[in-house]
Amino acid sequence: MSVQNNILSSPIEYLKGVGPLRADWLKKELNIFTFNDLLHLFPYRHIDKSTITAINNIETNAEYIQVVGKLTNLQIIGERKGKRLTATLKDETGSIELVWFQGISWIQKILTEGSIYLVFGKLSYFNNTPQIIHAEIELYVPLQNNERKYFEPVYPSTEKLKAKGLNGRQIAKLTFALWQQITIESIPENIPENILTELNLLNRYKAYKSIHYPANKIEYNQALNRLKFEEFFIAQVRLNLVKIQRHQCSKGVIFEKVGALFNNFYSNHLPFELTNAQKNVLKQIRQDAAKGHQMNRLLQGDVGSGKTIVALLSMLLAADNGYQSCLMAPTEILAMQHYNSLNSLLQPMNISVSLLTGSTKAKERKAILTDLQEGKIKFIVGTHALIEENVQFNNLGFAVVDEQHRFGVAQRAALWKKSVIPPHILVMTATPIPRTLAMTAYGDLDYSIIDELPKGRQAITTVHRNEMQRMKVMEFIRDEVTKGRQAYIIYPLIEESEKLSYEDLMQGYQETKSYFPEPKYSISVLHGKMPIAQKETNMQRFVEGTTQIMVSTTVIEVGVNVPNATVMVIESAEKFGLSQLHQLRGRVGRGSEKSFCILLTGNKVSTEALERIHTMCTTSNGFIIAEKDLELRGPGDVDGVRQSGALNFKLASIVNDRELLEKAKQMAEKVLTDDVELKLANNLPLKNYLNQQKGKTNWSKIS
Ligand code: ADP
Ligand code: MG
Numbered sequence: 001m002s003v004q005n006n007i008l009s010s011p012i013e014y015l016k017g018v019g020p021l022r023a024d025w026l027k028k029e030l031n032i033f034t035f036n037d038l039l040h041l042f043p044y045r046h047i048d049k050s051t052i053t054a055i056n057n058i059e060t061n062a063e064y065i066q067v068v069g070k071l072t073n074l075q076i077i078g079e080r081k082g083k084r085l086t087a088t089l090k091d092e093t094g095s096i097e098l099v100w101f102q103g104i105s106w107i108q109k110i111l112t113e114g115s116i117y118l119v120f121g122k123l124s125y126f127n128n129t130p131q132i133i134h135a136e137i138e139l140y141v142p143l144q145n146n147e148r149k150y151f152e153p154v155y156p157s158t159e160k161l162k163a164k165g166l167n168g169r170q171i172a173k174l175t176f177a178l179w180q181q182i183t184i185e186s187i188p189e190n191i192p193e194n195i196l197t198e199l200n201l202l203n204r205y206k207a208y209k210s211i212h213y214p215a216n217k218i219e220y221n222q223a224l225n226r227l228k229f230e231e232f233f234i235a236q237v238r239l240n241l242v243k244i245q246r247h248q249c250s251k252g253v254i255f256e257k258v259g260a261l262f263n264n265f266y267s268n269h270l271p272f273e274l275t276n277a278q279k280n281v282l283k284q285i286r287q288d289a290a291k292g293h294q295m296n297r298l299l300q301g302d303v304g305s306g307k308t309i310v311a312l313l314s315m316l317l318a319a320d321n322g323y324q325s326c327l328m329a330p331t332e333i334l335a336m337q338h339y340n341s342l343n344s345l346l347q348p349m350n351i352s353v354s355l356l357t358g359s360t361k362a363k364e365r366k367a368i369l370t371d372l373q374e375g376k377i378k379f380i381v382g383t384h385a386l387i388e389e390n391v392q393f394n395n396l397g398f399a400v401v402d403e404q405h406r407f408g409v410a411q412r413a414a415l416w417k418k419s420v421i422p423p424h425i426l427v428m429t430a431t432p433i434p435r436t437l438a439m440t441a442y443g444d445l446d447y448s449i450i451d452e453l454p455k456g457r458q459a460i461t462t463v464h465r466n467e468m469q470r471m472k473v474m475e476f477i478r479d480e481v482t483k484g485r486q487a488y489i490i491y492p493l494i495e496e497s498e499k500l501s502y503e504d505l506m507q508g509y510q511e512t513k514s515y516f517p518e519p520k521y522s523i524s525v526l527h528g529k530m531p532i533a534q535k536e537t538n539m540q541r542f543v544e545g546t547t548q549i550m551v552s553t554t555v556i557e558v559g560v561n562v563p564n565a566t567v568m569v570i571e572s573a574e575k576f577g578l579s580q581l582h583q584l585r586g587r588v589g590r591g592s593e594k595s596f597c598i599l600l601t602g603n604k605v606s607t608e609a610l611e612r613i614h615t616m617c618t619t620s621n622g623f624i625i626a627e628k629d630l631e632l633r634g635p636g637d638v639d640g641v642r643q644s645g646a647l648n649f650k651l652a653s654i655v656n657d658r659e660l661l662e663k664a665k666q667m668a669e670k671v672l673t674d675d676v677e678l679k680l681a682n683n684l685p686l687k688n689y690l691n692q693q694k695g696k697t698n699w700s701k702i703s
Helices: 019-030 035-039 104-110 159-163 170-181 193-199 204-212 217-249 260-269 276-289 307-320 332-349 362-374 409-416 435-441 467-482 498-515 532-544 578-585 607-618 622-633 658-674 681-692
Strands: 045-048 064-077 084-090 095-100 116-126 129-133 136-139 151-154 296-301 324-328 354-356 379-382 396-402 424-428 446-450 461-466 486-490 523-526 549-552 565-570 596-601
Touching: 019 159, 035 170, 064 095, 064 104, 084 104, 095 116, 151 170, 170 204, 193 658, 193 681, 204 217, 217 435, 217 658, 217 681, 260 307, 260 332, 276 296, 276 307, 276 424, 276 446, 296 307, 307 324, 307 332, 307 396, 307 424, 324 332, 332 354, 332 379, 332 532, 354 362, 396 409, 435 622, 435 658, 461 467, 461 607, 467 486, 467 498, 467 565, 467 596, 498 523, 498 549, 523 532, 565 578, 578 596, 578 607, 578 622, 596 607, 607 622
Parallel strands: 095 129, 296 424, 296 446, 324 379, 324 396, 354 379, 396 424, 461 596, 486 549, 486 565, 523 549, 565 596
Antiparallel strands: 045 151, 064 084, 064 116, 084 095, 116 129, 116 136
């Protein structure tokens, strides 16, 4: 059945009680254009009309109460601003005051003294007398076989709609009218029967019905559970289909062999034994790149887990198969560092790597562009400069994007366009992303994970210190420096003002200098505004050990590798996000010596910041930290996550409904593994549903 002849596609003005005027308001205020849109406006609470409290049984700490009684003493009292409408509601046990400050004359008109009313509202007390201000009030109709009276939905509304007579309860009149028209055929099932049975889920019609008009709380929860599962399940099916489709339809270059370059490096020049996790990922990449479709892989690994070497080996694989490869980094410093380390790793094999950044000199740049186009350059490292229009490759076969969150989807797409057949793409994250986020935001990508750190890493000790303890912190740095080690002192970037950040940093630099006077000590300083040549010199002096202390803003954050550095001091640590703190901490603990991370804060720190700091002090596992970050900040704000429609669930939450998401993913994968074309009778409901949602999934290519 198509949407066109489904009642749900009817324009909202055709619903009883709506009409053109209200329709306009519903469209403007709530984006409700069709019956279907109204169906998806979910109540945020239900009023349980079956529970009526006798007035003298009202508990003083009750929040909302519902009472039935006779209305008496209806009168307007007070003057001007104090003017109000009051009434007394009496049942057999006692009485309660009702008060209105607004809409007085209108409310007075619709109420009749002596009639019996059902009253609902928030309980308050005035002079020890219970009262309800601006109660919801309606003539009492003793319960009939009318569902609305049991568990009445209240919908989200807006001030403007309320003024037009559509408050949260009045909208229920509309959904009630809607349900008079909906039949089970209007809401066909979209989850395979066996899954419904296995997970004991309500069918789709029943679930929608019960989320609006449940018989009781239990039924409501069942409905909610089913609809949340559906959201996750459909999203997972879609993401998987995109992935499968890309595998089937995208043409990719084929790396059919592991050749001399890879083997020579692996056997003779690898400076350490790979971890099993690294080996696994390499295997996944090798298999994927040999299949003839384009690889689009997300590589997740904690700080220091050794992603770079995986990238390098993959690049050698590309070269073995005659293709060029590139590695793109988010900052010049990082590009420079990759350039240096790849060159030194490859030097024994007489291979050189090129570098292209925004500050490459015109003449050199011209030569590089020519060599790239002619295929003379096999390996190149760079920044965004690599994806500019005029950079042409001869045959780019493999592109590594380091530290994912600095690059957008558009930039990745720009890389694809660098060859007729798009290159394989390996995207490496700076810090881990929570599993549930990765599943939803990146579910269409192939996914690898390095969940193991190289052997022999020493744990980094992390502590929280405040301003009062600054002297001690400086003494500690001095001790470490005396032992021959190096230290970072990091200042936050102040978002509102580059100038302020700079002043903060420079003041910190002066202070640090007074603790560590020249010529006995020397200090490097680094910030974003510095000319690149000066940055390089300062960085280089720290890398070589000429300077013992590096004072820097977060430009140092990602990737920088100085194994002799053992102390990381983070100033105003309360201003940093969790993943940033973790990333910064990852700059130490890279060598054989014991390392320390000191989080310096003022004396007054918010509870949330304290929680971040506590998390840092108690764990060094990036995956755990990522989960905490998600919990504290919500999915929209976690670093490293692309803004994605896949995260817009109406009911489900990737933070609170993790188990359901795992289940949905598992089920979606199983369905598609067994029956990718959804031909089995059991999967037809799903296939029909997806077909209906045309435009959202390009299903035609598959079936
Ligand atoms: P990240 O994943 O954070 O980018 P890197 O690739 O920079 O980490 O690696 C961190 C450090 O660990 C580097 O000094 C690297 O040489 C080293 N390293 C990587 N893999 C291993 C390994 N298997 N054994 C020992 N050291 C390793
Ligand atoms: Mg790295």
